[in-house]
Amino acid sequence: MGSAIADVAMRAGVSKATASRALSGKGYVAEATRQRVVQAAKEIGFVASPNAAGLVTGHTKNIGVVIPFINRWFFGAILEGVEEALLNRGYDMTLYNIHPGSADRDRVFDFFLARKRFDGVLAIGIEPTPAETERLLRLGIPLLSVGAPVAGIRSLTIDDVGAARLATEHLLGLGFRRITHIGGPRTEGDDSSVHGRRLRGYIEAMTRADLEGELRFELTAMSVPGGYDAGTRALRDPSCRPSAVFAACDEIAIGVMIAARRLDVRVPNDLAIVGIDGHEHAEMFSLTTVEQQPRAQGLSVVADLLAAVSGEQMATEVVEMPVRLVVRESTVSARVNAAAV
Amino acid sequence: MGSAIADVAMRAGVSKATASRALSGKGYVAEATRQRVVQAAKEIGFVASPNAAGLVTGHTKNIGVVIPFINRWFFGAILEGVEEALLNRGYDMTLYNIHPGSADRDRVFDFFLARKRFDGVLAIGIEPTPAETERLLRLGIPLLSVGAPVAGIRSLTIDDVGAARLATEHLLGLGFRRITHIGGPRTEGDDSSVHGRRLRGYIEAMTRADLEGELRFELTAMSVPGGYDAGTRALRDPSCRPSAVFAACDEIAIGVMIAARRLDVRVPNDLAIVGIDGHEHAEMFSLTTVEQQPRAQGLSVVADLLAAVSGEQMATEVVEMPVRLVVRESTVSARVNAAAV
């Protein structure tokens, strides 16, 4: 179990240095020697300790990942992609689940990430404060942000404003005018967050259609229960019910569906709904959604980050992933049915 | 950024050894000296590298976690609990997402886990083959299995047979007799898997009620789409529709609900459904379920594992977590409504 490279070297009748070269593939080693070393390593089940190696090379083969939720569709899917891509390249993924307001959050930035453990850090859906951004940069290792553009850090996102506009315009195109937006929680005056950007897209689309007077929105948690609560609030009063809802994510959208059912508002007959994400559950619920392929984002972002780890220069810029509208039953047949648009 | 303990020592005017003692709290250090060292460390933002320390102490402050799914309710919830508990204790969580049949699976056992990186390994919902179990034991570090009893490894599970019986008996108690079980995929002849145990609980309950003749079940993926497919198969033919379904997890249960709705089978009026898990979505969907509190399992299991890491002897035995039936609308009002039980 506790076999070291010295054991391999001895078994193969070579020095530690040669064993190291043979196993890592770096430096000249006679083919015959190499085979003997590899064979010896296999026999005793030797695997080099990246911790010890990292001490001298500076590379740990470990990537730190910071994420606000694990058990949400978008984040879970992105994590699966990231993990798969890292594993393929021989990297470990160390995961920190930090919550917006929590006290642990500071410890992650000041302590855990500062332990010289990582070759790079992936911030998924994190909207770091300026102080946090500075601490990230101070780590002196490649960084990448996904799902939220961060000034000074290369970021991969979708065009949230555009995606929200796309969703809203789809509803407008079907003839709806009383469209409510149900979005994520927004800290006061913070228009730069994902939630703020999606709200802005909604407002832009409505405004372009000369419907400033119809602007209405509810803010809630990005979850099914959150969507249920906000949906209930929005639909409760029959006298001023929206004919359509643009939800900031699929979970909210499905929560709204459930709320609607409880209130005997039929989807899609009485209410059209659009979400954002493209989770497999969206298909189950026949939800029209703006698909952003989180899993693919995960794969892609790892390739970028590891390129930077290998020394390639990384541009500090925002890259936007394309999205597309996937139309399903929750809106497609709604126009003809809705009592009043 | 690249500050070492030598820098701290120099700044505080002490030796590396004293600095180390002051920061780790191990060994005698004068209070005044300690404060000077701590101050110096804070000034330059020094955090000790657990990798370097681990080389000498043998402890890495890192726990390896192996899990078959990230984006499933039960597993996501357990992961959140595990991560939180580890963070509280200063440990990192390195995550491997391995799939039952995949080729990567071997690499995780032979390569990633063998890299001497972890103080312990947590296997969540993994049903390792005998060969895999042996490789785990050969690591020579504390191991813990959650969600699946593994011979030779301390395991924390629920009583799956009992939970399934509990769910089935709830339906039987309401007067239903045409109860179908929709469970997870079972490899042939493997009665020891979670899926096999839940099926067994169903069969036991039905048999005790003298309903061997009514035994019916569908096997599918433990997901909403899986539940939808299996539910559609089970409900398609009106001439032999079940009056109740016991689903092996909440996701399947909700998939069945959706399938029912598509087929104009009303829940709970025409069909009663019970799941297992107790996810927040179960409440949303008014699903009666056997609650197993995955998050609490995660917290608890970390305490156990870290105790073993700290040298406490760990018993090799199976511990069962209690479960309870949470009755909700999907069954509670079903008895009086169902056309035929």
Add this chain to the structure above:
DNA sequence: CTGAAAGCGCTAACAG
């Protein structure tokens, strides 16, 4: 192509 030696950052004896 191979070996000897140095050293990555840290902690653990062991003297003082």
Add this chain to the structure above:
DNA sequence: CTGTTAGCGCTTTCAG
């Protein structure tokens, strides 16, 4: 209570 020394497991000069 504190400093000196050795060494964890590995890679990398630098000679040969």
